[in-house]
Amino acid sequence: INRGNNPVFMLDGDEITGALQNRIIATSNIAEPNSTHRISVICAEENRWDEIGGFKTGHCSYPGLRAMLTKSRQTRADIQKAIWREIQRKMTITKTRSATSSMHDIFENLAEEINRYIEDFQSLNHHTIGLIGTTGNRILGCDIFQNPKIYQKCEKKLVRSYALDAIEYLHKGNGQPNVEKFLTATLAALNKRKSRRKTQHITIKGDGLLGQAFVYQDNFVHVSAFPL
Numbered sequence: 001i002n003r004g005n006n007p008v009f010m011l012d013g014d015e016i017t018g019a020l021q022n023r024i025i026a027t028s029n030i031a032e033p034n035s036t037h038r039i040s041v042i043c044a045e046e047n048r049w050d051e052i053g054g055f056k057t058g059h060c061s062y063p064g065l066r067a068m069l070t071k072s073r074q075t076r077a078d079i080q081k082a083i084w085r086e087i088q089r090k091m092t093i094t095k096t097r098s099a100t101s102s103m104h105d106i107f108e109n110l111a112e113e114i115n116r117y118i119e120d121f122q123s124l125n126h127h128t129i130g131l132i133g134t135t136g137n138r139i140l141g142c143d144i145f146q147n148p149k150i151y152q153k154c155e156k157k158l159v160r161s162y163a164l165d166a167i168e169y170l171h172k173g174n175g176q177p178n179v180e181k182f183l184t185a186t187l188a189a190l191n192k193r194k195s196r197r198k199t200q201h202i203t204i205k206g207d208g209l210l211g212q213a214f215v216y217q218d219n220f221v222h223v224s225a226f227p228l
Contacts, residue, residue, distance in 0.1 A: 001035075001036050001037075002031040002032065002033055002034065002035055002036075002037070003034065004033055004034070005033050005034065006033055007030045007031065007032055007033055007216075008030065008031040009028070009029075009030050009150060009153070009221065009222075010025050010028060010029045010030070010031065010039065011025065011028055011060060011154055011157075011158075011222065012025055012026065012027050012028045012066060012069060012070075012212065012214075012222075012224060013025065013060050013061035013065065013066035013069060013161070014057070014058075014060050014061070014157075015044060015057070015058030015059050015060065015061065015103065015104060016041070016055045016056070016057065016058060017055065017056050017057075017058040017104055018052055018053050018054055018055040018056050019051065019052070019053070019054070019055055020048070020049050020050070020051055021043050021044075021045045021048050021049065022043070022044050022045040022048075022058060022102055022103065022104050023041040023042060023043055023044060023045075024041060024042050024044045024061050024065070024069075024083075024103070025039060025040070025041055026039075026040035026041060026042055026069055026072075027039075027040060027069075027201050027212060027214065028201075028212070028214035028221070028222045028224070029200075029214065030214075030216050030221065042069065042079060042080060042083050043080060043083070043084075044061070044065075044083065044087065044102065044103040044104070045100050045101065045102040045103070045104065046084045046087070046088075046100065046101040046102075047099070047100040047101050048100040048102070058104050058107075059103070059104060059107045059157065059160065059161065060154075060157045060158055060160070060161040061103065061161060062090070062161045062162070062164040062165045063133060063140040063141035063161065063162060063165050063226060064086065064090075064140075064165055065083065065086055065087075065090075065103070066141065066161075066224065066226065067141065067210070067226035067227075068082060068083060068086060069083075070203075070210055070211060070212050070224070070226060071210060073203050073212065074203065074210070084101065087101055087102075087103050087106070088101060090103075090106055090164075090168075091106060093168055094106060094109075094110060094164075094167065094168065096109040096110060097109070106164065107160070107164065110164065110167065113163075113167060114160050114163045114164060114167070117159060117160070117162075117163035117166065118156060118159050118160060118163070121156070121159055126148055127148055128148055128151055128152075128155075129144060129145050129146070129147060129148055129151050130142060130143050130144035130145055130151060130223075131143060131155075131158065131159075131162075132179050132182065132183060133162035133165070133166070134177045134179060135165070135166040135169045135170050136169055136170060136171065136172050136174070136177075137174055137175040137176065137177050138169050138172065138177060138227075139177045139178075139179065139182050139227050140162055140165050140166065140169075140226075140227075141162070141224065141225060141226040141227070142182065142183065142186060142223075142224065142225050142226075143158055143222070143223070143224050144186075144222070144223045144224075145221065145222055145223075146219055146220060146221045146222070150221065150222070181207075182208075182209065182225075182227070185206040185207040185208065185209055186204070186206060186209060186211060186223070186225040188206055188207075189204040189205055189206030189209065189211070189225075190204050190211075190213060190220070190223055192204075193213065199215065200214060200215050200216065201213075201214060201215075202214075202215060204223070204225065206225075208227055208228050209225045209226065209227055209228060210225070210226060210228055211223060211224050211225030211226060212224055
């Protein structure tokens with residue numbers, strides 16, 4: 001329910017904590033002013049059904065988890081169970097603990113290490129509209145926004161999310177990832193789907209990548225893409 005006079009942007013993978021379980025938003029959306037909306041969410045905390053108060057904003061899901069949300073649009077597999085398994089895997093690989101198998105707890109347990117990635121972090125310039133995350137020889141994913149204002153609202157949360165995946169893959173693989181090729185493929189895939197702008201949520205598929213685009217008032221507001 002948006003009781004304000006301005007539209008509210010919601011990022012795919014963004015976490016909502018509280019109530020009976022923490023959840024993550026499945027696709028990017030905009031809630032119109034003074035209106036009520038239904039949004040698709042996925043549980044990101046397997047073992048809690050105790051009420052702990054109202055909802056609050058949390059962390060943004062790490063790229064590996066967001067990639068699963070994107071791929072789920074192409075399959076009928078049980079995405080909920082897959083998300084729970086992935087969170088369990090992430091807990092094991094990062095040697096973190098959570099009584100409720102919560103993604104939120106992984107971020108909290110690794111807060112000190114994640115903070116090292118955002119120390120003194122600033123946008124390259126005020127015209128920045130997106131980022132591509134890499135570690136070692138691996139591309140983690142990319143996020144592109146309609147304008148710098150929206151990007152800057154999401155920047156620190158996104159950097160922290162990419163950092164969580166970077167911690168896992170930091171020492172895996174040598175060489176440099178082909179960032180230019182990935183960006184070119186993302187934009188080419190997006191360009192192919194311009195004719196579908198009347199649809200708010202668009203799946204994009206390109207050379208070695210899968211992503212989603214959110215369209216609002218005939219403009220691409222947010223595009224996310226992840227390697228296959």
